[in-house]
Amino acid sequence: MASADSQENYMQSPLSSWSDGPAKAAILAFVGRVSRQDSPDFLPPEERIATFDNDGTLWCEQPLQVQFFFGREQLGKLAQADPSLKERQPYKAFLEHDLGVIKQQGKQGFFEVAAATHAGMTEDEFHSHAREWLARAKNPLKDRRFVDLVYQPQLELLDFLRQNDFRVFIVSGGGIDLIRAFSEEVYGVPRSQVVGSSVKTRTEIQAGKIDLLKLAELQSFDDREVKVQNIALHIGRRPVFAFGNSDGDLAMLRYTLSGSGPRLGLLLHHDDAEREFAYDREFVVSPLAEALDRSEEFGIGLVSMKNDWRTVFCPDGAVFPK
């Protein structure tokens, strides 16, 4: 039955925001190969694991990852209580959006600051706080909410994979709980299928109730090789499909493509200055350089935002309450 459905979806060519071209053809061919019962490359549904990076792969990451803006607002509040933060690095650079110093800290340092700003919140408090922020916070360059700047072609791809009995996971360098605050409504991805950077936590008993408290220290920075380790920890199976957009995704892509049988690894190239942004090697903390140079060697397919996507953003914005 799954196979008949798959065949039908496949025939209907459901990726309507994707241009007819090599990327769309590769996706349709791959999904057909693994989901048609009569295919020599058929995979049972439990093997159909797909992993997607988030920042720059599912939503816009310019001018900086959304995590930065989320952390900066909170840091601003903390600096009101403790003005010395405004003079201390790396907080000063964060508050002043000083890209030079931020770049010096590196990607992990950047996320460490962002993560530490929510220390002391319980998981329930953090969740409410994140949803309140996501409901209103806007991208300064696009004057739309961050959450509305998800990519329409990718929403269609997530749906298409699920229709063909794939289990879709997000594997992001961003904070796991920030993504979980919108992943179900916006991506249709259950919280338990989100993997990301995380902070250490501590259980606390108050009035006989057990809650979980966020600490300031990073537990896992989910980037590069750590993405592979976290895929093994959270998913327990090597993906057959992976989609990323930066050197931080290269290990995940190579790991995916290292398995036997049918595999597909894709990299989104932001080459569309008109509709989104054009950037790769020079992006502050998350460049696309090695992965671009070696994509052919590793068998990774390049997706051109400019040529392969008919639409970039969801015209009506995301399904997320204002």
Added chain:
Amino acid sequence: MASADSQENYMQSPLSSWSDGPAKAAILAFVGRVSRQDSPDFLPPEERIATFDNDGTLWCEQPLQVQFFFGREQLGKLAQADPSLKERQPYKAFLEHDLGVIKQQGKQGFFEVAAATHAGMTEDEFHSHAREWLARAKNPLKDRRFVDLVYQPQLELLDFLRQNDFRVFIVSGGGIDLIRAFSEEVYGVPRSQVVGSSVKTRTEIQAGKIDLLKLAELQSFDDREVKVQNIALHIGRRPVFAFGNSDGDLAMLRYTLSGSGPRLGLLLHHDDAEREFAYDREFVVSPLAEALDRSEEFGIGLVSMKNDWRTVFCPDGAVFPK
């Protein structure tokens, strides 16, 4: 539609290996309350998270957790290559099944030894190795395969919860990858819904392929408060239903019951010397003592193996290839 199905399942009283009694009644009432559309306690499916301990909750853990026997066989091989292990503690106690010394090491020390025995294997090698072992390894007291000593009433409960749109997770002190080697066939639980103790890993590139190697060092010992932290990390949502059998599950049960709205927390009491075993306070590394004494205070329901289960083990054994 989900509600009509739920109603139907509920009416059919599907827990046929459960005796009619307070435990079965509590389960049926709880599942009805949260899954009937017209119930004031209705929960949308994404909120229906159930977590189960494994050792002693889903399968037999006597005379010691299965992990012990799995690790000991491997340690025996290592000791052939390095006979000095036979004279060094805690390996000596492990090889000789010396419960006095094992108890002194504590539960974490016990699992550390077990985990370290598989250092150096890739995840694929470990998976094949675990499946080969599970296919043949027998419980010395029951002369049946460990994997055949899963509890029939619990298999029915897992199915019943899933039929009512619960998402079922295993949250075990046992090694995450050992459980994943049989969870899909035997429990119907996808690997990504297994949480457990884990070792650190390292990525390795050989001949252009990326693999993941197990290291000897424990990354997370998934017991007591750490179960709560790992539920937050892997699931990202407080469960509404939890089932355990030892003090190691108490934090998970209290965390589950600390949320607002409908909740059910259950503890299996092994009080059936005839069909399985009768033990609680004195069990080597995983006693049931505090949780037993305080179950009423915390609102945890006790399930008596003797009185609440009509059958204990699956008569035909598990669905796992020999």
